[in-house]
Amino acid sequence: MCRLVVTTSRNPTAELRAQAEQWARRLGTKSVARSARRLATIAADENVPGVLVIGAARPTYYEPASSLEYFFHPSMAKVRIHNIKTGRGDPMITAMSLTGGDQVLDCTLGRAADAIVASWVVGPRGKVVGIEKVPIIAQMAIAGLQDYEISPADVAEAMRRIKAYQADYNEYLSNCPDNEFDIVYFDPIFDEPLERSLAIVPLRVLADDEPVGAGAIEQALQVARRGVVIKQRVGTGLWDELPFSVELISGSSSRIEYGVIKP
Numbered sequence: 001m002c003r004l005v006v007t008t009s010r011n012p013t014a015e016l017r018a019q020a021e022q023w024a025r026r027l028g029t030k031s032v033a034r035s036a037r038r039l040a041t042i043a044a045d046e047n048v049p050g051v052l053v054i055g056a057a058r059p060t061y062y063e064p065a066s067s068l069e070y071f072f073h074p075s076m077a078k079v080r081i082h083n084i085k086t087g088r089g090d091p092m093i094t095a096m097s098l099t100g101g102d103q104v105l106d107c108t109l110g111r112a113a114d115a116i117v118a119s120w121v122v123g124p125r126g127k128v129v130g131i132e133k134v135p136i137i138a139q140m141a142i143a144g145l146q147d148y149e150i151s152p153a154d155v156a157e158a159m160r161r162i163k164a165y166q167a168d169y170n171e172y173l174s175n176c177p178d179n180e181f182d183i184v185y186f187d188p189i190f191d192e193p194l195e196r197s198l199a200i201v202p203l204r205v206l207a208d209d210e211p212v213g214a215g216a217i218e219q220a221l222q223v224a225r226r227g228v229v230i231k232q233r234v235g236t237g238l239w240d241e242l243p244f245s246v247e248l249i250s251g252s253s254s255r256i257e258y259g260v261i262k263p
C-alpha cells in the first residue's frame, strides 16, 4: 500500500503542479489536486498517513494525524565544516582519517549532514556516494542536495557533488566491486534516542531503524580499502557482538563514539 500522496500548496502555479507530478512519479505514487482541502482531509480522502506538499519555498512532508513535519535541511553540516576550517576538527572525519581525494560510501544518508561534511573534506578530486532506503527521506535528500540554497559557495558545491541514491545498503554493497571506496560509513538509528537530538525526531520516526549487522559489515569490509566506520551511542552492545576488532574514537558529545574496523 502506498503511504503517501503528493499535492501542492494552495493556489499553485502550473510549474508547482508539474513539480508535484514529477515528485509523485519519483515516489511511485499519485499527485492529487489541493483545491481548498486541509491536509488532514486529503490524508483521509486518500486513505494514506502522509501528504507531501510541493510549495514555492520547499517540499514538506506531513503526517497530519501525528503532526509530523519533515523537510530537507543540512542540519549541523555548515557548523561542522566551519569547525574544520578553523582548526577544531570533526570527530567523524578523524575516525575516517579522511583527506582530499578520498572516496566515501555513506550507507545511511538520512539528511546527509555527515555526507556533506565528508564531501567538503574529500573535495572535487574525491567522491561521496550516499545511500538511503526510505523513499521520502531519499528523494528529499536527492533533491535537497541539488537545490538547497546555502552559503558559502564551497559548502553548496560540496552538497552538489554528492551522488545520492534511493537503495538498501545491503543490496548496494552486494553489487559493489571490492575495494571501490576508501571508507564505508554507517550511522544507524540509535535504539534509544539521545534526548537532546530534537532536530532528528521526524527523521527518526520515518527512518528504517534496522541495526547494522555483522553481515552488512562483512560486505562493507570487502568494499572498503581502508576501513568501515560506524557511529553509535556510547555503551552500545554492538561492539561486543561483532566478530571484528574495533578501534573507538570519541564523538562530538560524550554520548557518541565511532567504531573503526579495518579490512
Ligand SMILES: C[S@@+](CC[C@H](N)C(=O)[O-])C[C@H]1O[C@@H](n2cnc3c(N)ncnc32)[C@H](O)[C@@H]1O
Residues within 6 Å of the ligand: 075, 107, 108, 109, 110, 111, 112, 113, 114, 115, 131, 132, 133, 134, 137, 167, 168, 169, 170, 187, 188, 189, 190, 203, 206, 207, 208, 209, 210
Ligand atoms: C541516523 S540516520 C542517518 C543520518 C545521517 N548520517 C545524517 O547526517 O543526516 C539513519 C538513516 O539510515 C537509513 N537506513 C536504515 N537502514 C538502511 C538500509 N538498509 N539502507 C539504506 N538506508 C538505511 C534510515 O532510513 C535513516 O534515514
